[in-house]
Amino acid sequence: MTTRKQLKLGHMIEGAGRTWTDWRHPDAQPGASTNFAYYKDAALLAERGKFDFLFIADSLSINEKSSPHYLNRFEPITILSALAAVTEHVGLVATLSVTYSEPFNVARQFASLDHISGGRAGWNVVTSWLEGSADNFGKEEHPAHDVRYRLAAEYLDVVQGLWDSWEDDALVHDKANGVFFDPEKLNTLGHKGDFLSVKGPLNIARSAQGQPVIFQAGASEDGRNFAAKRADAIFVGHGGIQEARDYYADVKARAAGFGRDPASLFILPAVAPIIGSTEAEANARWEERADLVSIESALAMLGRSFNDHDFTVYELDAPFPDVFARGFNSSQSATLKIAQAVQKENLTLRQVAQRFATPKGELVGTPEQIADKFEEWLVTEASDGFVVGQPLPGQFRLFVEEVTPILQKRGILRETYEGSTFRDSLGLEVPANRFTVAKDQRAVA
Structure with missing residues (x-):
């Protein structure tokens, strides 16, 4: 078994394409964003490549200027629940906004996805930056940036508290004595804060992984602090490797400052490798994409x-x-x-x-060159892995078939999954139930 640091890999599924014009490519499927077969194929490819997770981004406001994928697409938790039934190991990360949702419903939705998938759910916690979102939810104005992050911190506290409503041994199912559950182990949250008032308890228990994995996309000052303090993984975009190293060092230091083990927080830049059998072929494919814009x-x-x-x-x-x-x-x-x-x-x-x-970036080249870049970013602490998108039709399949075997041969990508849950794949511990911990502490005192 290898002792080298392992890449954490996710795949972002973006049906009609990553940009406004990808759908115009001759091989593109303009209707892919509402085509279950397309999502299923991508999910199975990701699992074949031993990826850690699938990632579904989202937006709550569209207009005539929106990109095609966001104009007509699946709601994240719905499509991931369907994909849970056709996959076995890959994590399922859904984007959902705290600004335009209710924490009790969100806790139920993610807990349900977690059970349906056998403990493979993840939540990308966002605050929604498009002002038009307010008009779709009966709000007079879109909250300011700092307000949205204050809400996010309280909101996540509430959802995670609701996820702990049932202690792990609460549902005893004692048929002989007619005892379905131990009422002493069902806990009411009773939260009243600056933004939210939620009583609880939640009407679904914890899953095999305890709680869904938390993602965040933090690049601003507020975002970096929130992610460093609360997230298990950070989804971020970078212009180059030095910028990525600076960000990596900064956020890991912030995590340590919050009393966390920096190794338990994964920083995962978004990338869209363009692969060719030669450098010339890869560059030609990049030009092919740029010409669409x-x-x-x-x-x-x-x-x-x-x-x-x-x-x-x-x-x-x-x-x-x-x-x-x-x-x-x-x-x-x-x-x-x-x-x-x-x-x-x-x-x-x-x-x-x-x-x-059409940013060209560094990830245009042969399979060996792409693998070299992935390894360089990993070993020089520019990232812990990547969220891999598809810049052109067929490119994700090329990545799985030609790049992942090289990464596996180098010992920086798994060849088999380590367990059955998303936390197993990431090497994260099952979080302790806060109510059980509090009771144990009171008993000791």
């Missing part, structure tokens, strides 16, 4: 990160417009990266839009 589409993609700001009103080849001072209540991680690049390189609007739409 018009400048109009690129401007629409850029505007999405600024809450659908209209960039068509500016001169394309003039310096990037000074829009950062507007204080967009949006995706701070994306706008911060753009601001830094503009300041450093004095980019025009056209350059920013094209780079944002």
